[in-house]
Amino acid sequence: MTVPTDLRYTPDHEWVRLDGDEVTVGITQYAADQLGDIVFVELPDVGRSLERGKPFGVVESVKAVSDLFAPVPGAVTAVNEALASGPELVNSDPYGEGWMIRLSVADGAELDDLLDASAYDAIVAAG
C-alpha cells in the first residue's frame, strides 16, 4: 500500500495535513479498510482544546468502535459536519471528503514527531 506523501501519520493510523497554522486530521485508508463500513463518527465541539494523544472522538463501524486520538495539541476550529449524515465518506475518501477535524496549532514543529509516509508504510507493512 502506498499512502499520500504530503501527509504526516501517527502509529494509530491517523493522518495530519499542515496548512498554515491549521492542521486537518483524518484516519488512513488502511484504518478505514480495517474497520469496515463506518456507520458513525463522533466528533468534538468546535473550540475544545485537545491534548496530544488524548481521545477526541469515536469512529464506529458495523463491527468495532475505536477512539480517535489527537495527533498534535491544539484547539478544534472545525469538524466535518458532512460525516453526521454521511459517515461512509471515511471509507470512500479518507484523505479528502472523509476528513474529521481541523485544529489550530501553535507551532508547526509539533508535527516533527509524526511519521512520514515511508515510516507509516513500514508500520502497515509490518502488520
Next chain:
Amino acid sequence: MPYGPHTDDDRTRMLTALGLSSVDELFDDIPEALRAFPLDLPPPEPEQELAARLRSLAARNRTDLVSFLGAGVYRHWSPPAVDQLLLRGEWYTAYTPYQPEVSQGTLQSIYEYQSLMAELLDMDIVSASHYDGAAATAEAALMTCRATRRDRVLISRGVHPHYRDTVATYFKGGLELDEIPLVTDGEAAGTTDMAALEAMLADTDRPVAGVVAANPDFLGLLEPMPRIAGLAHDAGALFVAVVEPVSLAVLAPPGSYGADIAAGEGQPLGIAPQYGGPYLGILASTEALVRQIPGRLVGMTRDLDGQRAFVMTLRAREQDIRRDKAASNICTNQALLALAASIYLATIGPHGLRDVAAIGAARAAELESALAGVGIRRLHPGPYLNEFAVEVPRALAVHRRLLGAGFLAGLALAEAEPADPTLADALLVCATEVTTSDEIARFARAIADAVAETAGVAGGTRR
C-alpha cells in the same frame, strides 16, 4: 460434553498453558480492596431440612392482606394467558443468546416489546429492557452526562426514593447529583419546586446535564412535565421522564412533552408484585440519543433472500466490543418479563389499558371520598391518578394496627422519606382496578377504628 466442575488437573493444565502459577494472578488487575472476600455462610444443610426452613421463612410473608399499597409496585388483573405463556421453557432466560440471530423467536419477542413500548411512550428508541425502574432511571441519568459532556444531574425529590438512591450509587464515580426540593405548601404542594429548579439551572458554573422528574410523582401527584422539560432544555440540559406505564393510557406520554429519555418500572404490565422482583426496567430515548442508550437493541431488517429478519443492532456500544468505554457495563435484559409485558399489552389492547387506568382512577377517587367520610383527608391538594397521601395521626402505629386487622394500609411515608417532616404522619395509599368498593368501605371503617384505638396508647408507637 460432560457438564461438571473443573478438576484440579484441568486447572493445572490451563494455568500451565497460560504460564501462570495461580488463578489469583488472573485477577491482578483488580485492586485488592475490590476483590471478593469469603462469605460468612452457614454450613450446608440436608435438602429436606433446608426446604422446610425456606418454607417456614416464606410462610412469614403475608398474602392474606387487603392491600392499598402501591409506592412503585401496583397490583393489576393479568389475563391468565400471560402467566401460561411464560411457563413455556423456550423463553426461560433473561439473556439474549450469544449468537442472537440464530434465535429469531427471541429477537422477535424483544422487537415486539420495544415496538409496544415505543408506541405507549411515544419515543423513538426503546432498549430491550433493564433490571428494574431504578436501574433504568440511573442509566437514563448517565446518558444525559455522556450526551452533554456535563457531569451534574438534578433529580426531583418527587422521584421514588429507591430510584434516587440507585442513581446516587451510580454517580459515586465522580458525577454530581443534586435533589430538587418539593413545594411544601399551597396548590402545588408535593410536586417539584419550579422556582428552586430554575435557580439550580441558573448556576452557570455548574452546567446541568439532565433533569429527572417523575409523573405521577412518588406521592401520586401529577407533575408539570412540559414546564420541567422546557426549563431543562432552556439550560441546555436533557429531560428524563420517569413514568408508570399503565398511566400512559390516560396521561400524556413522555414523547409528547419533549422528554429526551423516558424510564420506568414495567411491573404493572402483567407482572405480579413480588418480594424484591424480578421486575422490568423500561428505558427509551429520542433517535438523537440512540448511541447513548445502553443495553440490547433489536432491529428488523431483510436477509439476503429479502425475507424479514430480526437482528441485534448497534452492538458496538456494548461492553464486549467497547470494553471500559461501553455505554453501560450491564447488557443483561429482562427478556422473560419484557415478554410478559408484551403479552399483557397485546392481550388487553389499547382500550383495555385505558379501562385499567380509568377504573383505577375511579377507585382511587372512591377511596379518597370514603376516607374523607371518616375524617382522613388528603395531604396535598393537587391532582393525582390512582395514588395519594393522607394525613393520619400516629401513622406508623395505625399502619401496624391495621396489619393486625388484615389491611395493608399503604406505605407509612415516615419510613420512606424520614428526612421530610411534612410526611411524618402520612400514609401513601393506592387503588387500582382490582380494588373493590367493599374493600374500600371496610378499610375506611378499620382505619377510623385504628386511629381511635391508637389515641389511647402511650407513645402511640407500640401495640
